[in-house]
Amino acid sequence: MKKTALFLCLSFFFFSVFAYAEDKKEDFYKPVYEKPLKTSSLKDPVSRVLAFPFELIKWPLDKALVFMEKKRLDRKAIWLYEKSVEYGVTPRVDSLNFNGIPSYGADFDFVRIFRQKEMYPDLIAKGWINHGPAVYFQTGAEFGKQRIADTGFHVSEFFQYENRRNETFYGIGPYSSRGDSASYIIERTTLATRAGYEFSPTLDLTSQFGYDHVNIKNRSHGGKGNITEVFARDNIPGLYGDDLLSYSLSLKRDTRDSKSSATQGSYQKLIFKYTDGVQSSKAQYFTYQVDAAKYFQLASPRRVLAARLFAEHNQTINRGDMPFYNMAKLGGSGTFPYVSQTSRGYVYDRFYGQSTVLLNLEYRYTIWQYREFQLDTVFFVDEGQVFGNLGKFNFSHFRESYGMGFNLNYSKLVLLSFDVAHGDEGTQFYIENKIPF
Amino acid sequence: MKKITTATLLMVFAVGTIFLGMTPAVFAKENTAQFEKEWTAFYKDIFDQNFYSEGINQLDLGRWWRKIFRKKIPSANINVFDEVPDSNFFTNRHARARLSAEALEKGYHEEEGADLSQPLTVIAAEQQGIHYGFIVEDAKKDRYFLKFDSQGHLELNTGAEVIASRFYYALGYNVPQYNILFFKPDQIKVSEDAITYDNTGFVKKLTQQILEKYLLAIPQLPGGTYRASASKLFKAQEAGDVSFWSRKKEDPQEVVHHRDRRDFRGLRVFSAWLNNENIRESNALYMKTNENGQVAFKPYLFGFATALGAAMGGDKPPMLGYEYLADYGEAFKSFLALGFREKPWQKKWREASEKNSPLSSVGYFSSEHFDPARYKTLLPYEAFRLVTSADGFWAAKNVMAFSDEDIRTMVKAGQYSDSAAADSVTQTLIERRDKIGRYWFLQANPLDGFAFSDGKLSFKDLAIDYKFIPKEGTIYHVEVVSSGKKPRRIAELKISEPILSIQPEWFQNDKDINLIIRVARPSAKELGFSVSISLNTVGIQGIRHQD
Numbered sequence: 001m002k003k004t005a006l007f008l009c010l011s012f013f014f015f016s017v018f019a020y021a022e023d024k025k026e027d028f029y030k031p032v033y034e035k036p037l038k039t040s041s042l043k044d045p046v047s048r049v050l051a052f053p054f055e056l057i058k059w060p061l062d063k064a065l066v067f068m069e070k071k072r073l074d075r076k077a078i079w080l081y082e083k084s085v086e087y088g089v090t091p092r093v094d095s096l097n098f099n100g101i102p103s104y105g106a107d108f109d110f111v112r113i114f115r116q117k118e119m120y121p122d123l124i125a126k127g128w129i130n131h132g133p134a135v136y137f138q139t140g141a142e143f144g145k146q147r148i149a150d151t152g153f154h155v156s157e158f159f160q161y162e163n164r165r166n167e168t169f170y171g172i173g174p175y176s177s178r179g180d181s182a183s184y185i186i187e188r189t190t191l192a193t194r195a196g197y198e199f200s201p202t203l204d205l206t207s208q209f210g211y212d213h214v215n216i217k218n219r220s221h222g223g224k225g226n227i228t229e230v231f232a233r234d235n236i237p238g239l240y241g242d243d244l245l246s247y248s249l250s251l252k253r254d255t256r257d258s259k260s261s262a263t264q265g266s267y268q269k270l271i272f273k274y275t276d277g278v279q280s281s282k283a284q285y286f287t288y289q290v291d292a293a294k295y296f297q298l299a300s301p302r303r304v305l306a307a308r309l310f311a312e313h314n315q316t317i318n319r320g321d322m323p324f325y326n327m328a329k330l331g332g333s334g335t336f337p338y339v340s341q342t343s344r345g346y347v348y349d350r351f352y353g354q355s356t357v358l359l360n361l362e363y364r365y366t367i368w369q370y371r372e373f374q375l376d377t378v379f380f381v382d383e384g385q386v387f388g389n390l391g392k393f394n395f396s397h398f399r400e401s402y403g404m405g406f407n408l409n410y411s412k413l414v415l416l417s418f419d420v421a422h423g424d425e426g427t428q429f430y431i432e433n434k435i436p437f
Numbered sequence: 438m439k440k441i442t443t444a445t446l447l448m449v450f451a452v453g454t455i456f457l458g459m460t461p462a463v464f465a466k467e468n469t470a471q472f473e474k475e476w477t478a479f480y481k482d483i484f485d486q487n488f489y490s491e492g493i494n495q496l497d498l499g500r501w502w503r504k505i506f507r508k509k510i511p512s513a514n515i516n517v518f519d520e521v522p523d524s525n526f527f528t529n530r531h532a533r534a535r536l537s538a539e540a541l542e543k544g545y546h547e548e549e550g551a552d553l554s555q556p557l558t559v560i561a562a563e564q565q566g567i568h569y570g571f572i573v574e575d576a577k578k579d580r581y582f583l584k585f586d587s588q589g590h591l592e593l594n595t596g597a598e599v600i601a602s603r604f605y606y607a608l609g610y611n612v613p614q615y616n617i618l619f620f621k622p623d624q625i626k627v628s629e630d631a632i633t634y635d636n637t638g639f640v641k642k643l644t645q646q647i648l649e650k651y652l653l654a655i656p657q658l659p660g661g662t663y664r665a666s667a668s669k670l671f672k673a674q675e676a677g678d679v680s681f682w683s684r685k686k687e688d689p690q691e692v693v694h695h696r697d698r699r700d701f702r703g704l705r706v707f708s709a710w711l712n713n714e715n716i717r718e719s720n721a722l723y724m725k726t727n728e729n730g731q732v733a734f735k736p737y738l739f740g741f742a743t744a745l746g747a748a749m750g751g752d753k754p755p756m757l758g759y760e761y762l763a764d765y766g767e768a769f770k771s772f773l774a775l776g777f778r779e780k781p782w783q784k785k786w787r788e789a790s791e792k793n794s795p796l797s798s799v800g801y802f803s804s805e806h807f808d809p810a811r812y813k814t815l816l817p818y819e820a821f822r823l824v825t826s827a828d829g830f831w832a833a834k835n836v837m838a839f840s841d842e843d844i845r846t847m848v849k850a851g852q853y854s855d856s857a858a859a860d861s862v863t864q865t866l867i868e869r870r871d872k873i874g875r876y877w878f879l880q881a882n883p884l885d886g887f888a889f890s891d892g893k894l895s896f897k898d899l900a901i902d903y904k905f906i907p908k909e910g911t912i913y914h915v916e917v918v919s920s921g922k923k924p925r926r927i928a929e930l931k932i933s934e935p936i937l938s939i940q941p942e943w944f945q946n947d948k949d950i951n952l953i954i955r956v957a958r959p960s961a962k963e964l965g966f967s968v969s970i971s972l973n974t975v976g977i978q979g980i981r982h983q984d
Contacts, residue, residue, distance in 0.1 A: 026888075026977055029529050031522035034979070037514065037692040042683060043497055050496040058489050065480040074480075075565070075638030302783075303776045365776025368768040371754050377772050 088112030094130070095335050095432035102433075103132030103337055122146040124156050136337050138162045144194070152198040158210070160190045168349045169227055171234070172324060174385055174397040176351065178425055182231065183224035186325055187215040204252045212244040214325065238323025242281035248273035256295065258412035261376075261435060263304045266294040277320065284320025288313045293360075293437050302366040308437045310341050310358040313390060328356035330384045330399070332428075333419065334436040342436040343382045345401020345423020353386025357393065360437065364407070372411040378419070378435075379404050399423065407435055478678075478719035486717075486816035487763045494819070509825045509984045512699035517971075517979040519827065521609075525690065525735045527700035531607040532838035538846045544603040550616040551667055552576040556626045562633040562643050562651060567750060569651050572670070573625065583618065583665040584742050590751045591656045592798035592858065594742040595666040596851035600862065601711045601741035602668075603847040608707055608835055609700065611737045617852045618667035622652060625663075658854070668739060671724045679721035679736040681818040688734040696820045699828050705821035706832035706877070709812035710869050712802055713744035714758045717816050745862060746800025752793040753801040755786040761817045781806050798858040804868035809833075809876040825984035826881035826966050833877030834885060837903055841867050875905040882966040882982050884913075884935070884954060889976050894952065895936045910959030913937075920949040920971065939972065949973045 043051070068074060084091060088109040093102045110125035111117050124144040131137050144156025164186045170176045189212070196206030216239060218227045227239060250271045256262035269291040277283035293308035312328040331350030334342030340349045341358050361381045368375040385397040405419030419430040494500055502508065516522050523529055530536060551557060557573040560580070571583040586594045595617060602615035631643035633651075641647070658664055677685070681701060684691045695701045708716040720740035726733050746753050759782035760767050771778050779787070785806040793801045814821060824832075839847075845863045853859045877883075878900040886897035898913075900906045913932050918924040927943050927950060943950050951971050955964040971979035 026518070028516075028518040028520050028980075029522055029533055030516065030518075032517050033515075034517055039684065039692050039694065040513065040697070042694055042696060044499045047497045047499060050498075051493050054489070054493055054496075058485070061484060061489075062481050065484055066478060069478060069480050072634055072638030075634075075636065077638075079637040079639075298776075300776075363775075365771075367771035367776070368760075368764065369756055370760075370762055375768065377776070 086112070088114075092130070093433065094132070094337060095333075095434060103130060103135065105130030105138070122148075124154075130337065132337050135166050136162065136164045138337070140190075147198075152200075153196070154198060154206075155195045156193075158190065158192040158194055158208075160188075162186075162188045162190075164188075166222065167325070168224060168347070169231075169324065169352065170350060171231060172236070172327065172352045172354075172386075174351065174353070174387060174394075174399070178347070178350065180230050181224040182227040182229075183219070183221040184227055184325075185217040185219070185221075187217070189213040202253055202255050206250050206252070208246070208248045208250070210246045210248070212242070212246065214238070214241045214244065214323070216241045216325065236324050237321035238283065238325055242283050242323055243278045244275050244281060244283055244323075244326075245278055246273055246275040248287075260413045261407065261409050262293075262295045262306070263301050263412070264295050264297050266292070268292040275326070281323075282321040283323050283326075284318050285314050285316045285322045288315070304364045306360075306362040306364060306437065308342075308358075308360040308362075310360075310384075311356065313355040316354075322354050324352055327352045327354060328386060329353075330356055330358060330386055333430045333432060335432055335434050341384065343384045343399065343401055343423075344380070344403055344419060344421030344428055344430065345382065346399065346425055347428065350425075351384075351386040351399070354388045355390065355393070356384060356386045358382070358384035374409045376407045376409065377404065378407060380419075380421070382421070401428075405430070479717075482717050482719045482816055483762060486818060487761060490819070491763075491765065491817065510697060510823050511825060511984045512702060512828055513697040514693045515699055515831075518977070519831070519980045519982050521699050521703075521831065524700075525688075525733050526611070526698070527609045528611075530609050531843070532609075532835040535838075536607055538842075541603065541607055541843055541846045542850050544599075544606045544615065544847075544850060545612055546614050546616075547669060548577070548579060548614065551579065551581050551618055553620060553624055556624050557581075557620065558626055558628045559631050559643060559648060560628050561631060562648065564633065564635045564651060566636065567654065569655055571625075571651075571665075573667075574628070580670040581618070581667040582670055583667050585655045585663070585665050587751055588654070588656050590747075590797050590800070591658070592664065592851070592853055593747045593751065593800050595664055596798055596853055596858075596862075597745040597747040597800075598666040598668075598740075598742040600848055600851040601713055601744035602739075603850050604711055604839075605707065605738055605741070607839070607843075607847065610704075611735050612741075613671065613737060613739055614669040615741075616667050617850070618665045619658070619662050620665070621662055622649075625652075666742060671722075671737070673724040673726045673735075676723040676725040676734050678718060679723055681718050681721075681820050685723060685734055691734070696823065698820070699831055701820045702824045702828045703832035703835070705812070705814065705818075705824055706809065706829060706836065706873060708814055709758070709807075709809050710836055710866070710873055711741075711744045712746065712753070712758055712869075713741055714813065714815045715740065715743045716814050717818075745865075746794060746802025748800070751800065755789075755801060756780075756782045757815065758782075758812055761813050762815050764813070781808070781811070794861065796855065796858045796861055798853055798855065799861050802862065802865050804865050804872060807869055807872055809869075809873045810880070826877075827982035827984045829877040830881035830883065830982055833874050833881075834899065836870050837874040837899065839870060844870070871903075871905075874899070874903055878903065878905055879958075879965075882954070882956060882968040884956065884968050887970060887977055887980060889939070889972060892939050892941070893936055894939055894970065894972065894977075896954075898935050898956065900956075906958060906960075912957040914955045914957055914964055916953040916955075917943055918951045918953065919945070920951055924951065941974075944974055949978055 081091065090107040092106060093104050095103065106129055108127040110127065111120055111123045122145050124142055124146055127141040129139040138160065140160030142156050142158045144154065146154050148155065167184050167186055169182045169184060170178055171180050190210055192208050192210030194206055194208045196204060198204045218239065220226045227236060248271060250269065252269045254267040255265035256267055257264050271287065271289040273287040275283060275285055275287065289312040291310050293306060296305040297303065298305055314322050314327065316322050329340030329349050329352055330343040331340045331346040332338050332348030333344055334340065338348050341356065342360050343358065363379045364376045366374055367377050381400065381402045383398050383400045385399060387393050387397060401421045401423035403419055403421030405417060407414055408416040414434050417432045417435050421428050514521060521527055552575040555576040557575055559571050559573050561572040563570045567587045569585050572580055573583055574580050584594065584598065586592060599615045599617055602612045606612045627643050627645050627648050633641050633643040633647060635641060655663060680695055682696050684694045704716055708714065721736055721738050723734045723736050726735055743749060748754055748757065759780065767780065844866045848859050848863045851859065883898055883900040884896045885899050888895050898911065901908045901911065915930050915932060915937060916926060917928040918926050949971055951969055953967050953969050955967045957964050966983040968983065969981045970977060
C-alpha cells in the first residue's frame, strides 16, 4: 500500500514537472509581432507615378489576353488554319513591308479543295494570290503532275500575273548614285511549261519554256523621279516593256534540315537560261546563275556559320539588249516579295547590273530557348558588287554591309526577324517573318 | 487605298475575334473555377510577369536603390521569434509538429477519393493537344478534376501531381484533395448536358462517342484500367486570383502584401525542391470559406502535374528550373559570350547525353547541377527574388524537417507501379533537400531551437546537426548588448558549444539584453550572418536572423 502511494506520489511529481516544463516552453509560432502588422506601400510615390501610364495599357491587355485564352481563341485560330490547309487553302502573311503592313495572301491546292488528294496524290493543281498593300499584287496557277508513272518525272503548266507598283531604280552599274532615284511600275504576265526529273527528294533537274509579257509604266512616285526623265541621257534597255521567250534549265540540290532556318546541310541552285525578245523587243541574252549556301555547325547546333554565294552573269548575244528590270539586283534583305539579292546595308533594288557576285556570311548563335522556341543572334557581312561584262569585275567595287539581328524561331520556323545593317550609304532596319537564307 | 486596306483588315480581325469568342459561358457553373483557371490565364501571367513587370521594375526607384546599396526588404509577417504564425495562407504543419506517416501519405483529404460505387459522370472535358482533363461527379455528388498522363509517360504527371500536393500541404499550404484514381472504362459515363472543349477550341456537346475517342488517346494500365490524378473541386465559393505581389484588399485579415510575406517568398525554395517551376499566380485561387461564423479568404495552390520530372506532354524540358520563360539576363550573357557560353542546364543536358531518365514515370528529375541559389521558376515573381537569408533559412528549416523516411512515405502517394521509380524520385528529393539545407544553412545563420532555462541559453546549429559541416573548429562569437535605442556592449565571448551561461549581472535594472551570435567556421575567412536573441530574466523575448 505504502509502495503504491509512493509510486503515485512520484508519478504525480514526475508528470507535474513534465507538465510544468511543457508550460514553460515558449510557443515560437504565436502571432506576436514586434509592431502591429500594417500595410506598407509596395513602391515609393515617384515610382508609382512613373508606372501609372503603363498600368493604363496593362489593364486592357490583361483583359484581352484572358478573353483570348478563356475563349480559346488561340486554339480556334490554329484549328482554323490547320483546317484551312487541310482543305487546300493556306493563308499566308509575309514579311512586314516598309509601311509596316504585312503582305498577305493564300495558296490554293485545288486537288485538296475538290477532295481528290487520295485519288490523285501526284496531281499538281495550285493557285496563289498575294497582295502587299501599295507594293505588289501577284496571282498565279500551276497545273501538272508531280510524278509520272511512278517515276521522278514531273511536268506542269505555269501561269502568273504580277504587278509591282513601287519598284525603284538608281541606274545601272556599281557607280550609280542613290540620289538618282526613280520609280516604275512593272506588270509581268508569265506563261511557262515545266518538265523535269526528281532524282531524289534533295535533287531535282527542271527545264522551262516560258513567255513573259512585261509592261513598264514610268512615273514619278513616292518622292522618286520618272526613269525617262532622271536617266534621259542614258540608254536604259527595256524601258517600255518587252515580250520575252525563255528557255531555262535549273538544277537544285537541297539538303538543309529546315528551309526556314537551317542549322545544317546546304543547297545549290544552278540556272542556265536563254531569253529572246519577240515582236519589237531587242532583248537577247544568256543567264548563268549560281546560288549556293552551306550551314556549318560549330561544335554545337546552337552555333551555326552560314555562308552563301550568289553569282549571276547575263551575256547579251547578237547585239541584243538586256532589259534593266531583268538584271541582277542587289540591296535589301533579299526576302520575298522583294526580289533583289541580300545586301542589307543598302536599300531594296539599290544596284542593277548585267552581272553580280555576292557573298553573305552569317554567324548565328542561340541565346535563349524555351521548349521549341529559340532566339538566335546573328552577325552578318554582305559583300557584293554588280558589274557589266566579266572583264569589268573589280575587287575594289565590292560594297560591303554588316550588321546584326535577332531571329525568333519556333521549331525551326522563323516567326520574327529583326536586323540592323550598316553600309556606306547609311543604316537599314528590317523586321520580317523570314530570313534570307 | 492603303487606309481602306488597313481598315478592312482590322474589321475582318475584329469580326473574326467576336465570332471566335462566341461560345457560351458553359464553365460558369459552380465548382469549376479551378478547372477553368488551370486551362487558362497562362498568357496573362506570362505577359504580366515576363514582360510588363520586368519592364516596369526598371522604373521602380526603390528597387534600384536597394540594388545599388544592397539593401533588402525583410519579410513583414514574421513574429517576434522569426517564425511565420499560422494564417489563412499558411499553417505550420510538419516542421512544427511532426505529422504521422499516415497523415503525410494522405495529405489533405476530405474523402478517401472519388466514390466508384456508381459510374463517374463526366460533366465537362477539355482536350488540349495530347492533354485531357475531365470534371466528373461521383455517387456522392462530389466533383473531381481528373488529369491524365500522356502516351509513353504513364504515371509521370499523375504521380508528380499527387506527390507534390503532399509536400505543399505538409509544409503548410492549402491544397485541394489530390488522389490517384484508378477506374475502368465502364466506370465512367457522360452526363446529358456535358460539354467539351476539344482541340478546335470550340465548345461542343460531349457525347459518349467523343468521350470514348478521348479515352482511346489516354494511356491505360495493363487490363485496361485508367489512372488519373483526381483533385476534389472546391465546394467553397471562388473568390478571385491570388496575386504574388499585393494583398487581397477585400480581406481585412490580410494586411501584409504578398511580396513581403515569408510564406510567399518561401514558395521559391519549396518549389525548387519539388522542381515545380510552374508555380504561378494562375495556379492559385482564393476560396471564400466560412469558418466559425467568420468569412475567410483562403488561397489555395494547385496544378502540380508538372512538378518533379514532368511537364506538359512528357519529360520536363531541360531549361526549366534554370531560366525564366524569357530570361533576359541569361540571354544577355549568352549574347555577350557569342554563343560560346554553356549554360548550366545545357551542361547538365549534355552530361546526361541529352536523355531523360530511363524510367518513363520519372522524367527529367535529378539533383545533379541543382543549385538552390539559382533555381528559377517559370515566371520571375518579385517575391521570389526578394528571398533574404532569413527567409531562405526559414524555408530550408521547413524542408529539412522531412526525414528520408518522411519523403519515402510521401512519394508512396504517387503509387508508382515500379519501385525503382519511387526510389529514384525519393533519392532525388533527398539529395535536393540536402542541397537546399546545405546552401541556406551556410548562407544564413543556421542557429535555431533556442531555449533558456537554468540561466543557460542553448541552441542548435542546424548546419552541424544535419552534418553539412563538421563540429570541430566551429566557434560562436557572442556579443551581449543592452537593449534600447543606444545599445551598449556588455560582454563579448567565444564559445565552442551551443550553450551559453547567462550572467545575472548582464541584466542591469532588469532590462532586456540582446545576444548577437555569429558563427565562425574553420573553412570560412569571415564571420557569417548574425542571429539576435532578445532575452530577459523571464525568458526569450525575440529572435531575429539577419536578412
